[in-house]
Amino acid sequence: MSRHLPPPPPGSYPALVRTSSLPAHMSWPQAAAQVEPPGAEHVSPFRLLAVLREYKWMILGITLAVSAPAVFAISRIPATYEATSLVMIDTRKASFRDLQATVAQADVDAVGINTQVEILRSHGLADSVVQQLHLTDNPEFRRAVDARPLVGRLVAEVKGLFSPVAPPKPLTPYERQQATTGVLMNRVSILNDGRSYIITVTAHTGDPQLSAAIANAYVSTYLDFKRDLKIQAIRRANGLLDTQIAPVRERLRKAEDAVEQYREQNGLVAAQIGPDGQGGTVADQQLTQLNSQLVTAQADLAMATARYGAGHAGGTASAPEVVASPMVQQLRSEEAQLGSRVASLSESFADNNPTLQAARAALAQVRRQLGAATSDVVTSSRKEMVSAQARVDSLQHQITELQKQVASESHASVQLKQLQSEANAARNIYQDFVGRLEQTSSQAGLQESEADQIAAAQAPIGPSGPKRTQYSALAVLVGLLAGIGAALLRSRVTQGVRSLAQLEALTGLFGLGLVPSSQGGPMRHYRSGSTGSIYVDAVENARNLMAFGQDRFRAQVILVTSAEPGEGKTTFAVSLAANGGRDGQRTLVVDCDTRQPSALRVAGGAAAEAKHGIVHDVLPGVDVFTFASEARERGAMVRVDELRQMLDQMRPIYETIVIDTPPVLAYPDAAVLAQQADGAVLVVRWNETRQAVVNAAMRRLRAYDVRMLGGVLTQVDLNQLGAAEGDMVRYHAHYNRKSLAA
Template identity: 30%
Template sequence: MNSVTRLEDLGAAVARSGGPASEVDIGQLLRTLWRRRWVILSITGLSLVAAYFILSQVTPIYTATTRVMIESRRSRVLDGRELISGMEPFNMAVMSEVEVIRSRNIAKRVADKLDLYNDKQFNPALMPNEGSRVLGTLSALIGEVSQLFATPGPQIDEATRLQRQRDAVVDKVLGSLSVEPVQLSLVIRVSMQSPDPVMAARLANAYADACVEEQLESKFDTVRHISTWLNGRLDSLRTAVVESERAVAAYRSANGLVDTSQRGQSMNQQQLSELSSQLVMAQSKRAETEARLSRVEGALMSGHTEGALDDMLDSPLVQHLKEEQATLARTVTELKARYGERHPDMVKAKSELAQIDRQLTAEIQSLVKTLRNDFAVQKQREASLSAQIRSAEGSVLTQSKAEIRLHELERDAQANRVLYESFLSKFKESGEQEQFQQADTRVIAQAEVPRSPSYPRRPMVLTAATVLGLLGGVALVLLLEQLDRTVRTRDQLEELVGLPTFALIPQIKSGTGETAVQSYIMDHPSSSYAEAFRMAWVGLQQGLGDQGSVVVVTSSVPEEGKSLTSLSLARVVSTLGLRVIVIDADLRRASLAAKAGVQSQYTFPDVIAGRVTVDEAIINDPLSPADIMISRPGGHKDVNLLASSDRVAEILNGLRSRYDLVVVDSPPALAMADVQVLSRMADKTVFCVRWDQTPRETVLSALRVLRDAKAKMAGLLLTRVDISKHSRYGYHDVGYYYARYRNYYSE
């Protein structure tokens, strides 16, 4: 892999590192949420606490509901026609009743009945001023200022002020009211809201009672008005009856006519009257019989016995047979659905039904025959009566001419009398209906005291707070993931910079102090920590030549483990039988001597300055076959020595010929310019990145410095990896499967 080519466009790498992923890994997303579950739970808990606090500050509102129904059929106490028609059960009537319930008249009734004018809940004028002194002073000041600029209005007297208070109470009652018709029914829900559950129930029940009382009083007023009008009309009708009867009596006296109502009519008149009556009755009966006979015969001829039965239903036997026929027909239908056609009960029921049909047919034939005989007799009687009337008409003609005027007067008198009696009957009915009026609505469900508030709805609010908290927690976790610019996996690091990552170096956790940490790799040669450096050496070895090689180990910033990495790499490679030396080239913060547990009078800066030879500065590692060349801690006076690149190159070339591997622990790339000098002289440069700490932009900036210095990049190491946390991230690399391979290591 050409490392220089892969580092040519680090700006593009920065842009690529900050862009969104092309695909969404659901598994990785779920693992991310689980890893930061405490953030989600904390946000959810805070949301619930906030919701509970808000709910505790909100005054609960209770809603009580009563139901009233519009009567579609009202019971009739009187046999006569009602003076006021009832409400029709259709949508217009329901909506009209809803508007009546919402009217101010009903609200005033409720306020009067419950004396809400003296209730602090509905009359703000009765509420004591419980505000703070500061708020009271501020309110008074605002009032004074507003009065300076306000136009003086008319003075309000006490009666007007009280009326406005009463109107305000009514407005508040209407504001607490909710009227809703139930769909596809004649039922209306009347609901009232109040902070007091008992008051809410009282208001709802009072509203329902006020609706019924309003309707009853309205009907009483209407009936009373009609009764008053009828009483006045009866006086004029009574006068008209008296005058018409006096006119009849005067005409009789003037024309010498006998009052037939007292002494009776003449024989001819009586005979003609009786014959006429008999003829009318005979004609009516004959026409009725003829029409009935025609319908029955027509129904029988067309085969529709049902039509014939309708005219025969006055016969008790036909009615009885018809009822039995209907009963058996229902039985046959039920048996057919239950048992089928061949069941014995089904056969028996069909036989009984056929027997009834035969009896019904025979009875119809008998009734038809009787009907025909009656029609013939009635026709003959009608002809006889007509002949008798013609003979009697001549004798009464003369008398009739004289009585024409009399009859006219009598008819007028009779009409006045009938009209008077009709109005008198209506007047009596109105008086009786005034006592038996019924409302068009009735209460079908009384409001009960609500057990729980309708506002706020605590379960709903808490559920919503939980959902919002979870969503907020998830959003925060995703935001934190987006803002997290560190590196945790080999794939992330390789995708970021385009260089191979040799190994993941585990974080050493020890409770015995720093000395145990530095010597861990030699104390535990079969540990995962030692195996990680062997993997790093295998990867690094592929880019080195057969002769001795100089490898610079650096990082972006301090505390990324590059010094321990340099020492550990040298120790592991030396145990493989190779000649290795590690040089502490970090002249400002030299730490290799402390980590290796060695001391020396001569240091690497002394060699560069020419004060000592290379052999005098080399010391042996007490724990491995590797050699060490240390620097003096705090050697700020030697910072310019590396600028003598020729001398440093001479030293490194001499060591390259003596050792198989020369490991140079250099300063961080972003902190010092020394690494640029050392990387140009080295065969390869290994770059350390601290796991979950070093930002990606910092890594890219340091690599850009190395690119400008023409460094030959070998690869990268991901250092100080927390294996236990790394495995929970689910990256499916060596860190994720560490627990499965634990038996291969001896920690």
């Protein structure tokens, strides 16, 4: 049932004060400065799904364009076969560990394992495998060597456009050998996981038998190299030892004879001669003992001095020795008990009380005994300090006398020590040579490699690559992501307005509502009297704001304009009036677009009726007035005084008057005629009208000091709204279904 709203009482609409709809604390430049860049709003999952739906064909096209060539190229990749041989590094077969002249054993650590890995990866070892397997004659390797890289072919093609290009020069046998070695190194991977002694040697070729042969040849060549290295080391060590041991022995004999002769000549009798032939004199030994005793005596003196000093620094009563004395502790305990007794008796008796006097006498006696005990402890500490000082002085005197004796022997001792050092060096060298000679006499262990092949490579049954299914799926995924990224990028660079929040931030206008796209125009929704239409409810929301909202939104005469043509301003103007007629009001649409009047056609009137004057009941409760006489003939806008007179006549008759004007950027009609209206509404086409265009329209309207009621987004795609506005649409649809079911 239609709602019949009574006409508003006089004075219920605000006066025609030319103010904007900005908040009181914000100026237009401040509002413009708060405009968010396109895409700056939060991208919700609903918005993402809307973008995907909108650009689904572009996403599909990009996905196919990226993935189809990739899948085709993947399908053309030849199959490869992978064979792996395992090598374990082992040092237990060597019969010695300190032979530094021979090859050093590989320590079982990261450095040693990495060294063996690098040996396996070396160019020389790969070159030996090429020669062993005659890979220079293998068809697969010849194709790889003769193939020209893509960049080289492109460069040759470009050069051929300007001058003739000579055919490539054939490779020499040495160049082909080196090129084949490079190809082989690219097709063999040698790895260690860092947690074991196992090294994996894996070969990748197009022939399973060839892959296994290469992996096994790598391991056998490596083991032969290690074995040959040891044999060569043994030979070098034996030759070196044979030529050097006799001179070293003679050098040792001469050095030891020189030490003994010098000791006898200078009378340097050693107190004790060690196994190395060295020893100190008796004076040296005595001086060492006295120095040790002096250190101990000085430590005792320091402790005694510290104890005595602590007692004097903090008072004798607090000295550590005093505090630790059992006698002092007992007397202090008695003193505390008697003090407590005296204090207790003093509270109960007078000073002449015999019991109190006896207690005080006992307390005085204990304190005298405590003082005497404390003095005894301090005296004992001082005596201990004096005794320690005398001990230190005595030892220092003995050391001084002994140092004089040692000084006389110092020059000869220095020369003796030098001779002993030379003898010791000669002895060490001789012992090292003897030990090496004994070690090289046993060569059985040295002739074994320090590594073992624990698993020989076998020819694989099936190909190991390429993984066409995974690679194809990855290519499709990359293409899909590229398509989605392109869709999101296109959506973000779109300069249109997509939400009321963005419209408010861009223009400072209050968002009056979102009007969805509609087939059939106002006639479909208002002439048939349909209910539950989201289009009608959206226009109704905007009209309610201008009828019952705050004073800054209320208006009887409403001017509707847009920035440019095609934004749906006339359809919104007619729908706004039709919503009032639907509720039982009398509404009037004034078509002030003298150049292209269309309000009557949009409302459903006959085209022949589009002449100057009023047409009644074009829609229920809606009349249309068209300015189309002399103004149309001269291509000018409606005269201001003519519009003012007409509005003065119509205000008492109609509850709502909607003025439709040309786009504000095309003609100044809207900005000029808005002076006769209660307020203006700017219609913006959703996601189409560029933000720069909307800003330009607002600058023109504000230049004329137009009172703006708000802005409306028209032709909205409800499936592509953001989270908040999309929720509003879903709530409306859900509630409308429930009301219809009820």
